[in-house]
Amino acid sequence: MSRDRRDRILELISSAREPITGAELAQQLGVSRQIIVQDMAILRARGAEIIATPRGYVPGGRPGRRAIYTEVLAVQHTREQIELELNALVDAGLRVLDVIVEHPVYGELRGSLLIESRADVRAFLQQLGAAEPLSVLTRGVHLHTVEASRAGAIDEARQALRDLGILLEGRAEDR
DSSP: OHHHHHHHHHHHHHHOSSOBOHHHHHHHHTSOHHHHHHHHHHHHHTTOOEEEETTEEEETTOTTOOOSEEEEEEEEOOGGGHHHHHHHHHHTTOEEEEEEEEETTTEEEEEEEEEOSHHHHHHHHHHHTTSOOGGGGGTTEEEEEEEESSTTHHHHHHHHHHHHTOBOOSOGGGO
């Protein structure tokens, strides 16, 4: 029974055109959200490539989107500047894959984002609500892995972040 449910979860995620939430999966499968969380942990432990995003679950390595350029950008800003930062990135044509912070105890902490439009930015901010972003752990310093399919898009985004005064560049002693 649980094995069949996990197989069905994989089918639903791989066939969905949009991210599918845990609540949606729970409703479709007639189980609690907690059962879905447990199933996801088991599926990932068995090697299933499933990414949890703020908008729901998506298959890892989703077909149809091929990035030619990938880079990690370092930034520092306040919570109030999150929307400006993310809009600058998507306006340049980037897909923001994740957010990464370095925690003194846990090491690298990474959250999947998969944001590629202003609508995605709005949805992320709505979901963030009153919760604290990961960057609160590092006084606003964090990294984003970004991807682009167009030459120069990452350079344009870097300049937009520089113009906002939030791009971290060079050595710390240069700042």
